[in-house]
Amino acid sequence: MTERKALSMRRRCETFEIDFGGLSKSHVITVGYYPDDTPGEVFISGGKSGEQVEAIARDGAVLVSMCLQHGVSLDTIRHALTRDSQDQPSSIIGVVVDRLAEPDRPI
Numbered sequence: 001m002t003e004r005k006a007l008s009m010r011r012r013c014e015t016f017e018i019d020f021g022g023l024s025k026s027h028v029i030t031v032g033y034y035p036d037d038t039p040g041e042v043f044i045s046g047g048k049s050g051e052q053v054e055a056i057a058r059d060g061a062v063l064v065s066m067c068l069q070h071g072v073s074l075d076t077i078r079h080a081l082t083r084d085s086q087d088q089p090s091s092i093i094g095v096v097v098d099r100l101a102e103p104d105r106p107i
Helices: 052-069 074-080 092-101
Strands: 013-018 027-033 039-045
Touching (some): 039 052, 039 092, 052 092, 074 092
Antiparallel strands (some): 027 039
């Protein structure tokens, strides 16, 4: 196992919204970046506070963050997540990872 690469206390971040799962409220995603502009942490909130879908999204974001901080590539994470027959992500976690893996995404 690789050692955890900690993020600096002050870091650039980006916040955006994604609609997923037919919820009445968008998911809000915040991504924290290392100085070299690679993502190092992800926060996801969506649905009503206390709902199971929000807990799953938050827990998934923690796991993605831990993977990134231990050197797992976005591509590896992306290919490990569940996808449908058209290769589209089956969860909000997959949608967020796909967005982060886009080569031309604004940072």
